[in-house]
Amino acid sequence: MRRNRQILLQGRPSGLPTLDHFRLVESPMPQPKEGELLVRNVLLSLDPYMRGMMDEGKSYIPPVPVGGVMRGETVGEVVETRDPRFAAGEIVVGPGHWQEYASFRAARARQLDPAAAPVSTALGVLGMPGKTAYVGLFKIAKPKPGETVVVSAASGAVGAAAGQMAKIHGCRVVGIAGGAAKCRYVTGELGFDACVDHRAPGFAEELARACPDGIDVDFENVGGGVLAAVWPLLNDFARVALCGLIAEYNDTAPRAGPSLGPVLEKRIEVRGFIVIDHEEVTPDFLRETTQWVREGRIRCREHFVDGLERAPEAFLGLFEGRNFGKLIVRVAS
Ligand SMILES: NC(=O)c1ccc[n+]([C@@H]2O[C@H](COP(=O)([O-])OP(=O)(O)OC[C@H]3O[C@@H](n4cnc5c(N)ncnc54)[C@H](OP(=O)(O)O)[C@@H]3O)[C@@H](O)[C@H]2O)c1
Structure with missing residues (x-):
């Protein structure tokens, strides 16, 4: 029976977080409900705003509860779909969080065309x-x-x-x-x-x-x-x-x-x-920036880290400049 691996918020930091604020656990595989997708996460985006989610209190994004899965955007492969607009095998970007498998509402996912741009760019320059x-x-x-x-x-x-x-x-x-x-x-x-x-x-x-x-x-x-x-x-x-x-x-x-x-x-x-707050720019942003990336007028450096278990350490590196480019975890090949 396959199990899911997840990284949880173990406690709230004061100042710079440490590895002790995260915990790697095994849990049952998520089961997609009607209108949801089951996605095998391949790439996880790590971003500075995640530091804010580790704190309690009001912000423009709600905090991750202690013991909850750390949230984040992922690129992954649809394994099972309960929405007719999606097919198994498609590559999507969505809120897959710090884990190997995720189920979430299909409406929150966007299909990616690997021929248009490398799919990792959906977490960086095209994301x-x-x-x-x-x-x-x-x-x-x-x-x-x-x-x-x-x-x-x-x-x-x-x-x-x-x-x-x-x-x-x-x-x-x-x-x-x-x-x-x-x-x-x-x-x-x-x-x-x-x-x-x-x-x-x-x-x-x-x-x-x-x-x-x-x-x-x-x-x-x-x-x-x-x-x-x-x-x-x-x-x-x-x-x-x-x-x-x-x-x-x-x-x-x-x-x-x-x-x-x-x-x-x-x-x-x-x-x-x-x-x-600026969803209305999405079509213009995607059209213009995809073109600039295709033409090589915009380059995008990516910093990959291999293995979900290395996500906490890599995330903390954001605050010391250890990443050189868009920081992305390769959760799976
Ligand atoms: N307003 C929004 O909607 C929004 C959305 C996304 C991101 N952001 C913000 O945009 C900024 C950049 O985000 P990003 O995703 O592009 O991250 P990033 O630049 O890829 O990584 C963070 C970089 O910040 C620099 N840094 C970290 N701590 C520093 C310090 N104490 N003093 C000076 N520089 C420091 C480091 O670069 P160096 O080695 O060059 O110092 C580090 O590599 C962040 O502040 C993030 O919160 C805002």
């Missing part, structure tokens, strides 16, 4: 992170050609897509990334105009040198010390697309942050956004 980049750039920041756009976590899933989209749009794009290798990748492979290493001494001065005309758009993925260096360089009428604050997700006490005073003085617009 939620790519759509986040598209929304943040074109709906929130609205850069004009020729403007200077700064993108933090520039080699990552969201940042790499955002910066390349800004280049396609005719902007001057400056990335911020951790370490020389990532910076070389951001300029050499992704085609950003410059990239500054936030771990190097003199980071703030280097960023200022890379932005001689100031910053018109900050696509902010990091916060903390990175945002503190960006802040004084913002031009009048600059726009900050506040996408993420990964440097602050494990804080245990409030930090002395950058002052919001200039938001008023320079009429800077800061607007948080959550990708799930």
